[in-house]
Amino acid sequence: MSAYLVSLLAILGGIVFALAIGKLLGRGQRVSTGEFSGQALSLIGGVLLSSFVLLTGFQVAGSWSALSTARARTYDEARALTDVYWAAGGLPDEGRTKVRALLKRYTDRVVREEFPTLATGRTDPASWQALDDVRGALNTIEVSRADEVAAKSAAQSNLATVYQTRADRAAQVQAGMPVVTWLALLVAGCFLIAFPAILGLADHPRNVVGLCFVGAAVAFAVCLTAQLNHPFRQPFAVRPTAFSFAETRFHQMDG
Template sequence: MSTYAVSLPATIGGGCFAFLLGRFLATGKRAATGEFSGQAQSLIGAVLLSSFILLTGFQVAGSWSALSDARSSTYDEARALADTYWAVGGLAPADRAKVRTLLRTYTDDVRTVEFPVLSHGGTSPTAWQDLDAVRAAVRTAPASGAGPQAAKIAAQSALDTVYRTRTDRAAQVKGRMPAATWIAMLVAGAFLIAFPALLGLTVTARHLTALCFVGAAVAFAICLAAQLNAPFQRPFGVRPTAFALADARYAQIDAERSGGSTAPPR
C-alpha cells in the first residue's frame, strides 16, 4: 500500500467535511454579511497554531533524537578503536606495529575523507577498505601463548563494535523525517501567516510589523527543523571530534608503552 493511500484521502476528507459544514450550516445573518465572531477567530487561529507547533515539534524532536544517536555512535566507535589499539599491545612487536599503523590510517581517513562525504549523504569506500585491512591483520596475526591469544580475542571483540557502529552510521546518514510531515508543516505555516490577512488585517505599521514577526518565527522554525534533519551536515551535524580524541588516545598509549608500561590502562 502506498505511503499516502490513507493519509491523503483522510486529509482531503477532513477539508471537504469542514467546507460542507461552513457552506450549509453557517447561514446566519452574521455569516451573510461576512463578519466573524471573536470566538470563531480564536478557534481557527488556535487550531492553526497548534497544528504548526505539533508538526514542528514532531520534526525537531525526531531529528534531534537521530542527531544525538549519530553523535553517540561516533564516540562508541572511537572508544572501540582505542580498545583495539590497546588490546593489540599484547601481540608480537611486528604484528602490533602493523595493526596500529592500520588503525591510525583508518581513523585519519574517517576524520579527513569520510566526514566530508557524510555531509553529502554517503560513506567512504576507502575507509571501509582500511577497516577490512585492520580486521585481516588481526585475524592473521599469530597468537602462540595465553597472552597473545587473549590480546587477539580482545582486539577482535573491539573490532566487532567498530563494525557495528560504522554500519549504524551508514544507515543514519540516509535517515530523514517523512516527506509528508514536511509538506504538512509548510502548509500549516503558510496558513498561519496568511490567517490575519484572510480575516481582513488592516494595513498599518503596527499590524504589518506583528505579521512580519509571525512570518519570521514560522520561517525560523522550519529552517531549524530542516537543519537538524541532516545529522552530518553543518551547522548542527556531527563533527569528527570523536576520532580526533581517538588519535590523542593512540598517542597516549604509545607514550605509556615507551615509558616502560607493559599494559597501559584503558
C-alpha cells in the first residue's frame, strides 16, 4: 500500500473519530447556545498551536540536519582532495606535476562553476569529467620504487574518498522533506490563522491587527522551513569555503 494512501486514510480516520466524538459528547445547553469559557477556547487554540509547532519543528530539525550534513561532506571532500595532492608529491616528477595540475583544475571548477549549478538542483557534468581525468592520469603513472608505490596507493585511496563524498553531495542536491509533511504544515498553519476568525474574534480592528501578526508569524515559519529544505540554495546555502581552503593548501604544499 502506498505511503501516501496510508497517510490519507489516517487523516480520514482522525476526522471520523473527531466527528463521532463531537456528535456523541457535544450536546448540552452550552453547546446549543454557542457560549464557551475562555479556558475551553484556550485549550482548542493550544492544541492547534501545538500541532503547528510540532510540524514546524519536525521540518526545521530534518532540514537543518540535512544542511549540516551537506556542509560537513564538503569539508570531507576537500580534505580528501588535499590528501590526494599531498600523496601525489611522492610520485615521479612528470606524474606528480600532471596529477596536481588536474586536481587544481577540478577544485577550481567546483568553486567557480559547480556550486552555482547546485542551486538549480543538479551537478556539473564537466566537474565529474575533471575528476575522472585525475583518476585516469593517476592510474597510468608507472612507479617502481617502494616509496612511489606507497604514494600512488595512498593517492588512489584518498581519491576514492573524494568520489564517495562527491556522490553524497550529488544525492543531497535534490533531497528534501516529503511532500506530505509540507501539506500538513500548510493546512495546520491556515487553520491556526483562521481559528480566531471562525470564533468571531476578528470583528474589532485591534483583533484584526493581532490576527495579522499571527498570519505573519505563521508565514515566516513556513518560509523559513522552505528555505532550509534546500542545502545548496540561498539564503542558507552551503558555500564552497572548504574547496577554497583546499586551494590555499595546494599552494602551501607547492611551496
